[in-house]
Amino acid sequence: MVEMAEKKTPRKKKSATETAEAATEAAAESQESGGRTTGEGAAPAGAPREDFQALQRRREQTALDVSRSFPDKYRLSGEMEGCTDARKIELLERLVKTREFDARMRRLFRQGRFEGTFYSQIGQEACDVVLAYQMKKTDFIGPSHRDLGASVGKGIPLTALAAQVYNRVDSPDGGRYTACHYWHPEYWVMQPSTSIMMNWIAATGAAFGFKMLKKDNVAAAFGGDGATAHGDFHEGCNFAAVHRLPIVYVIQNNLWAESLPLSLTTALRDLSHRADAYGFPGVNLDGNDVVAVWNATRAALDRARAGEGATLIEMKTYRWFGHSDIDPADYRSEDEVEDWMERDPLPRYVAWLEETEVLDAETLEGIRERVRKEVEEAVEFAEASPRPEPDAFLSKVFVHEYPGFDVRAGR
Amino acid sequence: MAKLTYIDAINRTLHEEMARDETTFLIGEDTGIYGGVFKATRGLLEEFGPERIIDSPISESLIAGMTVGAAMVGCRPLPEIQFADFISPAFDQIVQQLARYHWRTDGTYAMPVTIRCPWGGGVGGGVFHSQSNEAWFMNVPGLVMVAPSTVRDAAGLLRAAIRSDDPVLYWEHKKLYRSLKDDLPDGEEIVTEIGRAHVAREGKHVTAVTFGYLLHPTLEAAQGLAEDGIEVEVIDLRTLLPLDTPTILESVAKTGKAVIVHEAPKIGGIGGEIAAVLAEECFWELDAPVRRLTGFNTSFPAAKTMEDLYMPGVEEIRRALRTTAET
Numbered sequence: 001m002v003e004m005a006e007k008k009t010p011r012k013k014k015s016a017t018e019t020a021e022a023a024t025e026a027a028a029e030s031q032e033s034g035g036r037t038t039g040e041g042a043a044p045a046g047a048p049r050e051d052f053q054a055l056q057r058r059r060e061q062t063a064l065d066v067s068r069s070f071p072d073k074y075r076l077s078g079e080m081e082g083c084t085d086a087r088k089i090e091l092l093e094r095l096v097k098t099r100e101f102d103a104r105m106r107r108l109f110r111q112g113r114f115e116g117t118f119y120s121q122i123g124q125e126a127c128d129v130v131l132a133y134q135m136k137k138t139d140f141i142g143p144s145h146r147d148l149g150a151s152v153g154k155g156i157p158l159t160a161l162a163a164q165v166y167n168r169v170d171s172p173d174g175g176r177y178t179a180c181h182y183w184h185p186e187y188w189v190m191q192p193s194t195s196i197m198m199n200w201i202a203a204t205g206a207a208f209g210f211k212m213l214k215k216d217n218v219a220a221a222f223g224g225d226g227a228t229a230h231g232d233f234h235e236g237c238n239f240a241a242v243h244r245l246p247i248v249y250v251i252q253n254n255l256w257a258e259s260l261p262l263s264l265t266t267a268l269r270d271l272s273h274r275a276d277a278y279g280f281p282g283v284n285l286d287g288n289d290v291v292a293v294w295n296a297t298r299a300a301l302d303r304a305r306a307g308e309g310a311t312l313i314e315m316k317t318y319r320w321f322g323h324s325d326i327d328p329a330d331y332r333s334e335d336e337v338e339d340w341m342e343r344d345p346l347p348r349y350v351a352w353l354e355e356t357e358v359l360d361a362e363t364l365e366g367i368r369e370r371v372r373k374e375v376e377e378a379v380e381f382a383e384a385s386p387r388p389e390p391d392a393f394l395s396k397v398f399v400h401e402y403p404g405f406d407v408r409a410g411r
Numbered sequence: 412m413a414k415l416t417y418i419d420a421i422n423r424t425l426h427e428e429m430a431r432d433e434t435t436f437l438i439g440e441d442t443g444i445y446g447g448v449f450k451a452t453r454g455l456l457e458e459f460g461p462e463r464i465i466d467s468p469i470s471e472s473l474i475a476g477m478t479v480g481a482a483m484v485g486c487r488p489l490p491e492i493q494f495a496d497f498i499s500p501a502f503d504q505i506v507q508q509l510a511r512y513h514w515r516t517d518g519t520y521a522m523p524v525t526i527r528c529p530w531g532g533g534v535g536g537g538v539f540h541s542q543s544n545e546a547w548f549m550n551v552p553g554l555v556m557v558a559p560s561t562v563r564d565a566a567g568l569l570r571a572a573i574r575s576d577d578p579v580l581y582w583e584h585k586k587l588y589r590s591l592k593d594d595l596p597d598g599e600e601i602v603t604e605i606g607r608a609h610v611a612r613e614g615k616h617v618t619a620v621t622f623g624y625l626l627h628p629t630l631e632a633a634q635g636l637a638e639d640g641i642e643v644e645v646i647d648l649r650t651l652l653p654l655d656t657p658t659i660l661e662s663v664a665k666t667g668k669a670v671i672v673h674e675a676p677k678i679g680g681i682g683g684e685i686a687a688v689l690a691e692e693c694f695w696e697l698d699a700p701v702r703r704l705t706g707f708n709t710s711f712p713a714a715k716t717m718e719d720l721y722m723p724g725v726e727e728i729r730r731a732l733r734t735t736a737e738t
Contacts, residue, residue, distance in 0.1 A: 205477030
């Protein structure tokens with residue numbers, strides 16, 4: 001088994017529960033000695049309230065429970081329906097490419113090589129790479145802000161993606177939009193909006209457009225577990241259901257909506273049940289299992305292309321690092337992060353390919369070598385790409401000209 | 412030649428433009444089977460079928476936001492917000508996504524989307540059916556807003572909006588729907604240029620700037636003042652965003668005085684933007700302070716007595732114009 005990226009051990013830090021328990025003990029001691037434990041200013045400095053401690057416990061158990069609900073941490077089983085060995089290998093290369101690009105960008109961000117921040121996707125790659133890889137170039141993807149894999153999976157060159165991270169002129173938007181919000185017009189991956197779920201609605205609109213214009217295309221939209229609480233999740237799903245739109249909806253349930261655990265986002269155990277409310281199929285699966293993701297997305301794409309309507313696929317997965325790379329993610333326990341890192345989708349897929357004699361060491365080494373080279377070339381390309389001229393944003397506000405419009409506002 | 416009402420002109424233009432361009436579709440609440448709550452979309456479902464005339468669920472965010480993806484794949488969407496007062500759930504989609512997508516993508520995609528919004532007071536509708544909320548959108552880069560005040564412009568601006576490659580909010584005034592009639596020649600493709608205001612009446616003593624329903628009481632007030640020797644120049648804005656500042660400045664440079672009349676509350680209204688432009692660009696030509704006559708800084712009231720007070724009327728407009736003219 002190969003290590004696919006730097007595996008950063010989470011910071012050694014007491015979990016919030018441990019901290020809370022220590023504080024409770026301190027409070028109990030104080031009570032025994034006759035001290036008051038209730039009332040303002042009486043509790044020892046730093047002691048969390050009891051209801052806060054309960055909240056912490058609730059936060060921490062969900063992700064481990066979900067992990068333990070899957071029978072096997074490592075092994076994949078079954079067969080990837082309708083996938084040739086050559087495509088299995090090509091898919092592996094896209095997965096490795098996504099992982100290595102992401103890991104490289106994280107390091108470059110820490111070195112201060114580009115401004116803004118970085119949204120690492122590491123741990124979740126199987127969810128979007130596997131679906132995007134199966135789509136036609138002219139099919140539409142509405143990604144969220146963490147869907148590097150949707151772009152790599154669909155075949156966008158790493159050079160364009162790196163230039164996007166760096167906000168350079170060779171970025172598809174010339175550096176005017178937002179770093180790491182990957183998109184590319186030729187590959188029909190739309191710009192993710194930082195405001196959650198706009199892509200969900202837009203992809204629904206694209207699916208409507210395909211149907212109305214009688215085009216043989218389908219759309220896919222990605223969102224997270226937290227995003228399912230947004231009204232646009234509902235408005236999009238409901239409309240797609242009524243009009244049997246050719247769309248695949250994917251929830252990447254990474255169990256944390258920025259700092260909010262699943263248990264505080266929803267009272268549901270499985271978000272796939274939300275599909276029942278709309279009248280189309282909802283499935284949930286281990287999003288770190290490439291074989292399972294392949295089969296479910298393939299069936300959903302077939303269903304969409306056959307005019308049978310939408311599917312909601314909940315993929316349970318985990319982001320290894322913070323919401324963005326300025327987030328230490330210390331709201332999660334070490335146990336939880338380690339547990340999920342052991343469920344890494346890449347080595348699991350590699351092991352399965354080796355067991356099924358699809359992959360040999362030489363092929364794997366070839367992939368690693370090509371990816372390493374491509375990532376390095378992408379970084380060199382981005383760093384060599386000029387920074388945009390300061391006034392390059394002063395255009396294209398409108399398509400047409402208007403007599404009273406002054407883009408410079410008199411400056 | 413046919414006598415058409417303002418709403419007939421909208422309906423006829425929708426029929427004509429949808430027949431002309433097969434990539435257009437219309438989506439809104441009760442716009443299909445019912446023909447729209449005001450009947451602006453009547454007959455469209457029968458002519459163009461349920462694939463292009465969509466009765467939407469009550470989902471304004473979807474109505475506005477789905478147009479972005481649809482436009483990207485080649486459609487020319489015509490969403491309707493049933494009442495302008497219901498546009499707030501769609502606000503995020505309009506201001507963050509639709510209006511900016513052309514700029515955000517460095518000009519890759521145009522967003523040829525026309526959102527029709529019935530707006531305005533004077534119809535006894537109460538706060539959710541009377542607002543003049545165009546100022547909510549004034550600060551949004553990339554968005555165009557038009558507001559016809561005549562039957563001819565109802566047709567001409569709608570046609571121009573539908574054919575435009577920029578996203579347009581088309582504000583149709585409810586009080587004008589059936590109160591105005593005009594002869595529109597059959598078969599004439601009326602197009603009103605977006606971005607250009609119209610000098611609805613020429614004058615030399617004071618400039619009145621207005622739009623929508625209030626154009627008509629303003630013209631009536633100007634007519635009355637003419638009998639007293641005060642010549643009011645009346646500008647019908649027609650396009651609210653981007654404002655036709657050259658036309659406004661030219662007029663005020665001539666008259667030296669300006670009164671802005673609109674229904675929305677004064678604070679943060681379009682009148683403030685116009686007054687600021689005059690202060691910046693036309694200060695030395697001004698002979699009197701710029702005046703704004705607007706709705707009150709309250710919500711829109713329901714009872715007829717209150718509504719009558721809220722809406723600037725002919726007498727009030729006449730007083731404002733006379734006071735400024737005589738300053």
